[in-house]
Amino acid sequence: xxxxxxxxxxxxxxxxxxxxxxxxxxxxxxxxxxxxxxxxxxxxxxxxxxxxxxxxxxxxxxxxxxxxxxxxxxxxxxxxxxxxxxxxxxxxxxxxxxxxxxxxxxxxxxxxxxxxxxxxxxxxxxxxxxxxxxxxxxxxxxxxxxxxxxxxxxxxxxxxxxxxxxxxxxxxxxxxxxxxxxxxxxxxxxxxxxxxxxxxxxxxxxxxxxxxxxxxxxxxxxxxxxxxxxxxxxxxxxxxxxxxxxxxxxxxxxxxxxxxxxxxxxxxxxxxxxxxxxxxxxxxxxxxxxxxxxxxxxxxxxxxxxxxxxxxxxxxxxxxxxxxxxxxxxxxxxxxxxxxxxxxxxxxxxxxxxxxxxxxxxxxxxxxxxxxxxxxxxxxxxxxxxxxxxxxxxxxxxxxxxxxxxxxxxxxxxxxxxxxxxxxxxxxxxxxxxxxxxxxxxxx
Numbered sequence: 001x002x003x004x005x006x007x008x009x010x011x012x013x014x015x016x017x018x019x020x021x022x023x024x025x026x027x028x029x030x031x032x033x034x035x036x037x038x039x040x041x042x043x044x045x046x047x048x049x050x051x052x053x054x055x056x057x058x059x060x061x062x063x064x065x066x067x068x069x070x071x072x073x074x075x076x077x078x079x080x081x082x083x084x085x086x087x088x089x090x091x092x093x094x095x096x097x098x099x100x101x102x103x104x105x106x107x108x109x110x111x112x113x114x115x116x117x118x119x120x121x122x123x124x125x126x127x128x129x130x131x132x133x134x135x136x137x138x139x140x141x142x143x144x145x146x147x148x149x150x151x152x153x154x155x156x157x158x159x160x161x162x163x164x165x166x167x168x169x170x171x172x173x174x175x176x177x178x179x180x181x182x183x184x185x186x187x188x189x190x191x192x193x194x195x196x197x198x199x200x201x202x203x204x205x206x207x208x209x210x211x212x213x214x215x216x217x218x219x220x221x222x223x224x225x226x227x228x229x230x231x232x233x234x235x236x237x238x239x240x241x242x243x244x245x246x247x248x249x250x251x252x253x254x255x256x257x258x259x260x261x262x263x264x265x266x267x268x269x270x271x272x273x274x275x276x277x278x279x280x281x282x283x284x285x286x287x288x289x290x291x292x293x294x295x296x297x298x299x300x301x302x303x304x305x306x307x308x309x310x311x312x313x314x315x316x317x318x319x320x321x322x323x324x325x326x327x328x329x330x331x332x333x334x335x336x337x338x339x340x341x342x343x344x345x346x347x348x349x350x351x352x353x354x355x356x357x358x359x360x361x362x363x364x365x366x367x368x369x370x371x372x373x374x375x376x377x378x379x380x381x382x383x384x385x386x387x388x389x390x391x392x393x394x395x396x397x398x399x400x401x402x403x404x405x406x407x408x409x410x411x412x413x414x415x416x417x418x419x420x421x422x423x424x425x426x427x428x429x430x431x432x433x434x435x436x437x438x439x440x441x442x443x444x
Contacts, residue, residue, distance in 0.1 A: 004114035004150055006157050009097055009121075013111050016118040017138075018094055024140040025086050029079050031177040036078065036206045037071075040258035044288065046070065047264075048271050052281060081202060093123075094138070101125060106134070106165055110157050112141070112150045119145040122154035124161055127171055133214075134162040136172040139181065151181075155188045159215060169214050169371075176209040185213050192404070193371025207255070214371040225335035225374060227381050230318055230342075234332050237339040239315055243307045245364035250303040252401035253431070254296050260429050267291060314344075315362070322346065327358065327389055331381055333365070333374045341365040343378040345385055348395055357393040357437075358386040363405070370404075379412045387440050394438040400431065414438045 009017070036042060046067055053063035093100040101109035101123050112120030120141040127133035136158045141151050162170045172190065174181050186192070190213035198208040230238070257263050267288055275284040314321040322330035322344050333341030341364065348359040360382045365375045386394050396414065398405045410416075414436040421427035 004112050004119065004145075004148070004153075006110050006112055006153055009102060009109035009111055011098060013118050014097060017097065017109075017111065017121050018090055020118065020121055020140050020142060021094060021138060022086050022090065024143075025082070025089075027143070028175065028177050029082050031179075032082065032175075032206075032208075033075055033078055035177055035208075036074070038259075039205075039207055040255070040264065041205075041292075043264065044267055044271075047268055048285070048288070051268070051272060052275065055275075078206075093125075108161055109138075110154060112145075112154060114145060114150075120150045120154055122158055124158045124170075130169075130171070132166075132168040134158065134165065134167040134170050136170055139172075146180075151184050152188055155185070155190075159188075162215075171212065171214045171371075173210050173212055176211060182211060182213075189215050191215070191371065192407070194367070195404075212371070225333050225340065225369075225372070227331050227333050227341075227377055230323065230330040230332055232319065234339050234342075235318065238318065238332065238342050239311055241339065241342060241364050241366060242310065242315060242362060244367075246307050246310075247300075247303055248367070249399065249401050250300045252403075253303065253399075254299045256401055256431065257295065257299055257429055258292075262428065263295070310362075314346075327391075329385055330362075331378060333369075333378060335369065335374075340369040341374045341378055343382055345382045345394075356391060357395050358382065358389075358391050360394055360396040363396075375408050376412060379409070383412075383438060383440065392440055394440070396436050397433050398436070399433055406434065409436050412438070 049070065050063045050067055053066050054060065057063070097109055101107045104125065107123070107125040109123045110121070111118045121138055122136065122140075123138040124134050124136055127135045136155070139151065139154060141154075159170055170190075172185065174185065176195075182192075192211050192213050194212040196210050196212065197204055198210055202208075270291055271284050271288050274287040275281065278284065318330055322328045325346070328344075328346045330344040331342065332339045343363045344361045345358045346361055348357055360379070363375065363378060365378075383394050394414075396409065398409070400419075406416075415438075416434050417437045418435045419432040420435070421431060422433055426432070
């Protein structure tokens with residue numbers, strides 16, 4: 001076991017810190033290339049290019065060489081953009097570390113030292129987006145010193161610093177290709193509360209996702225909120241929140257559709273059919289692009305249709321659907337006078353579950369209020385309500401693309417018991433709904 005210590009940054013650490021950051025970030029280029037290659041549109045472009053060259057040249061060697069050249073160019077292009085990002089960071093906060101982190105109130109920079117050299121770094125500065133939060137930045141550990149607990153110790157140094165500063169939470173951003181970092185953060189106690197696509201053209205094209213993590217509640221509740229029973233004045237806010245919360249999953253459902261072999265074969269067949277009929281590569285590509293656009297509008301219309309159906313059913317008259325029947329209720333989470341979350345509880349549709357379980361429905365939390373424990377508190381409200389009325393379980397369903405919801409339910413104690421497709425079309429596209437169950441302890 002290597003002895004190491006965590007200490008504050010010194011000026012003589014400057015070159016080692018910058019070199020470690022650049023080296024650590026460069027490691028992710030291969031993983032990023034693999035991620036980009038998995039994107040449906042990239043697979044489609046490569047397949048179409050191969051088929052066109054194979055058809056026109058009657059040679060297998062030429063399309064293979066062309067694909068190899070495209071892959072090599074793509075690798076160089078990704079490496080170039082990644083190097084630009086590293087250089088941007090080195091010219092930004094890492095250009096003058098002392099001024100940025102050591103000379104600013106509420107900021108600090110630490111290094112891990114072992115064998116008389118710097119083997120790890122981490123920084124903290126106040127968040128630009130939420131007052132009272134501390135942003136963890138520039139976490140890096142030398143490759144030959146990983147697995148020794150250094151990264152965890154650096155995280156704990158930031159968390160302790162945040163507590164001393166009276167911060168309500170520590171937040172951080174990490175890329176979807178940084179799997180080891182994400183696992184480490186979750187073990188330390190960080191909870192993922194949001195995924196955002198990198199807001200650049202190449203970020204959207206490559207579907208580069210930034211995961212946002214948070215350690216909440218360092219000095220009491222992050223912000224005051226209360227859970228109360230639904231009132232008529234909440235009607236419009238509840239319906240609007242439900243609609244926004246559901247439709248935000250349409251892009252994930254569309255990406256899921258594009259990753260299905262059935263969809264990829266359809267687009268490839270369309271490309272080849274139009275190419276054979278028109279003899280024009282441009283017309284074939286336009287046809288595929290139109291089909292992709294049509295697929296997006298079709299998927300989005302399915303989600304909008306589900307929203308409209310729900311708004312015309314139980315959410316049309318919330319009082320009658322949830323507050324008048326026995327063993328049903330509807331709650332909202334309120335913060336600063338506004339509705340920021342909601343959940344309902346009703347008797348399950350399945351007759352065999354009636355009298356034994358309640359169904360959790362319409363769970364939603366406003367995007368800007370996620371990561372504060374509101375959804376967890378709403379879940380526990382439903383569980384407590386079911387327990388008080390003598391039920392032995394709480395059941396719910398959620399779609400396969402709602403990853404954050406699945407993690408939340410599983411962290412509360414729900415377990416997945418089955419899955420199924422809501423329609424023949426969903427079954428064809430391998431789109432499933434997951435069914436969860438929470439067994440209330442001590443119930444009979």
